[in-house]
Amino acid sequence: MSRLTRLPSVAYAVFIYSFLYVPIAILVAYSFNDSKLNAVWKGFTFAWYAKLWTNTSILEAAKISLTVGFFSTVISTMLGTLVAVGMYRYRFRGKGMIDAMLYVPLVMSEIVMGIALLAFFSMIKVPLGMGTLLIAHITFSIPFVVVVINARLKGFDQSIEEASKDLGANEWQTFRLITFPLLGPAIAASAMLAFTISIDDVIVSFFVAGPDSTTLPLQIFSMVRHGVTPEINALSTLMLIVTLTFVVFAQKLQTRKR
Amino acid sequence: MSVPMVELKNVAKRFKDFVAAENINISVESGEFLTLLGPSGCGKTTTLRMIAGFEQPTEGEVWVNGQMVNHVEPYKRDVNTVFQSYALFPHMSVFNNIAYGLRMKKVPKSEIKERVEKILKLVQLEKFSSRKPHQLSGGQKQRVAIARALVNNPKVLLLDEPLGALDLKLRKQMQVELKHLQQELQITFVYVTHDQEEALTMSDRIIIMNDGMIEQIGSPTEIYERPKTRFIADFIGxxxxxxxxxxxxxxxxxxxxxxxxxxxxxxxxxxxxxxxxxxxxxxxxxxxxxxxxxxxxxxxxxxxxxxxxxxxxxxxxxxxxxxxxxxxxxxxxxxxxxxxxxxxxxxxxxxxxxxxx
The missing domain is CATH 2.40.50.140 (Nucleic acid-binding proteins)
Known part of the structure; x- marks a missing residue:
């Protein structure tokens, strides 16, 4: 490529990446700003991070987010793995349809899902709280788990399991020694993905959380109504780091050499 | 006459609206090299899988070494399989792949080491025992797959187009090696292939299958010189x-x-x-x-x-x-x-x- 044509394409790339990352960079930068305002830079400080540790409502929300995140991850990973393995191994009538229906929640508008779950819970008269929050998070995490495990199973040679049985291993030994280790990275990756989306979720949680089960994103959301403070910047930065870590690990696990 | 090593009596396998194999009567003698030969979709692999235990016959009986095995799980049968795709365990070293069957049978550690090393020597892979399958060439993977099955001293070795993925030269070389191995170890081989030349080169007897049925059973010479049907005359050579x-x-x-x-x-x-x-x-x-x-x-x-x-x-x-x-x-x-x-x-x-x- 000549220099003349390279210049616009470089400029274009810079523009796109700036668009994506400059706002985030500003947010991170201002979380270290020694000023109550997001407008001017007054110096570097960790004060806002320290202040987070003394804010009981934020700590409480963090605890709820982590608890819900942990349990919804464990449960949705288990359920999703079983679904994916079952879909891979068995053939039955209407499989295509049922398989496709698994992925609908992935593209369905979150607000619709939130309202639907809310209507459902009030119909069966379950009071909103940690329980409903957990169920909702499990619900929207399962499709993600299935997608990740499925991708791994697609490249999985079925005769590997047969070879194991042929060599004297029973069903359980085959699962423990062959299938599980081979699916392991995908299971871990899907768990990390499930945790990330649970920790990040605002909209569905907004509908199904009770007054005593405010998650971290919901807490941030309500704090923002009174203006974006450096404290929120600090909290958002922390969340960003947690999410990024998990996503990077999940990616690494999925692309790891077999 | 001695008891056949493998016997299929009036075996049929039907899937919903598709007949994979019908009227299969086969008797394999101990130490024999028997080949199931036919075009793809003729039912030869299904027949092999019924001997291995991966498929249940819809009708008829499968006998291995004097025992009716229709309802015996694959992991309890005295047969081992070499798969077309090799089906090596990708997360295990060559040594652990080969030792897998012996470990399942709770063979003592020292004996496992001894037997794996012996078989590695037999297939000339001593230097590769710590490699992972993805670090091996096609021919080497093939040898590991054979070694992994043979180390268990099976009564019968089932081979499902084991050389199909190799290039012509390597395939010819492996054909000879496999035949020598079989003669040396005196193990009964049931071999599936669609390659007529391979079948003629290696087998003691050939079974020609077409459309789920047996067309002819005979020695390579009989099959080649006295084909019984037009299909065989056309298919072989x-x-x-x-x-x-x-x-x-x-x-x-x-x-x-x-x-x-x-x-x-x-x-x-x-x-x-x-x-x-x-x-x-x-x-x-x-x-x-x-x-x-x-x-x-x-x-x-x-x-x-x-x-x-x-x-x-x-x-x-x-x-x-x-x-x-x-x-x-x-x-x-x-x-x-x-x-x-x-x-x-x-x-x-x-x-x-x-x-x-």
Whole structure:
């Protein structure tokens, strides 16, 4: 490529990446700003991070987010793995349809899902709280788990399991020694993905959380109504780091050499 | 007579609306190299999988070493399988792949080490025991797959197109190695392939399958020289087929009218005697004659084409009825005929067979 044509394409790339990352960079930068305002830079400080540790409502929300995140991850990973393995191994009538229906929640508008779950819970008269929050998070995490495990199973040679049985291993030994280790990275990756989306979720949680089960994103959301403070910047930065870590690990696990 | 190592009695396998195998009666002797040969979809792999235990027969009985195994799980059968895709465990080293079966059988550690090392030596992979499957070449993976099955001292080794993924040269080399291995270890081999040359090279007996049925069981020579059906004559090697009508027969010969000439075929080489029949003759059994011959069957044809394929030159002749035949040019005749020549093509009646048209 000549220099003349390279210049616009470089400029274009810079523009796109700036668009994506400059706002985030500003947010991170201002979380270290020694000023109550997001407008001017007054110096570097960790004060806002320290202040987070003394804010009981934020700590409480963090605890709820982590608890819900942990349990919804464990449960949705288990359920999703079983679904994916079952879909891979068995053939039955209407499989295509049922398989496709698994992925609908992935593209369905979150607000619709939130309202639907809310209507459902009030119909069966379950009071909103940690329980409903957990169920909702499990619900929207399962499709993600299935997608990740499925991708791994697609490249999985079925005769590997047969070879194991042929060599004297029973069903359980085959699962423990062959299938599980081979699916392991995908299971871990899907768990990390499930945790990330649970920790990040605002909209569905907004509908199904009770007054005593405010998650971290919901807490941030309500704090923002009174203006974006450096404290929120600090909290958002922390969340960003947690999410990024998990996503990077999940990616690494999925692309790891077999 | 001793008990057969593997026996299939009236076995059939049907999937919903599809018959994969029907009327399968096979008896494999101990130490025999038996090949199931046929085009893809003929039911040979399904048959093998029923012996291994991965498929349950819809009908009939499967016996291994004097025991009916219809309801015995694959992991409790005295057979081991070499899979077409090798099916090596990707997360285990070569050593652990091979040791897997022995560990499942709770063989003592020291014995496992000894047996794995011995078999690694046998397949010439001593230096690769700590490698992972993805660090091996196709031929090496193949050897690991064979070693992993053989280390268990199975009564029967089942091989499902084990050489299918290798290139021609390596395949030929492995064919010889496998055959030697089988003779050395005296293990019964049931081998599935669609490669007729492979089957002829390696087997003690061949079973030809087509459309889920057995077409013929016989030694490689019988299969090649006395095919029982048109399908086999066509599938195994090259063959010239002429159609004709049976005109008469005597004690020794059957006479068939073909290309307005009478062709005689030995009666014993006749598997069907309806009015309309096919006669099959291998190209290498035909030769160009200077004149009609008492002993031989001869038909006059016009040389239409010469095809050089390296080891031989193939001559394509046209008979008066428009039928084309292929004749391999013999050493003595090399370069003597040219396109358009009218020549006699002859063969001995014992080199032809009559088949259903």
């Amino acid at each position: 090259e063959t010239n087929l002429f159609e004709g009508a049976v005109t008469r027969m005597d004690d020794q010969f059957v006479y068939v009218n073909c290309a307005s000439q009478e062709i005689k075929v030995h009666r014993e080489f006749t598997s069907d005697l309806s009015d309309q029949v096919s006669i099959a003759v291998r190209p290498e059994k035909m030769k160009i004659l200077p004149a009609p011959d008492e002993e031989l069957t001869a038909i006059r044809g016009i040389l239409r084409e010469k095809i050089y394929v390296g080891s031989v030159t193939k001559l394509i002749f046209e008979f008066p009825n428009g039928q084309h035949v292929t004749v391999n040019e013999t050493e003595g005749h090399r370069g003597m005929s040219k396109i358009g020549d009218q020549l006699y093509i002859g063969w001995h009646p014992k080199d032809s067979v009559i088949l259903r048209a």
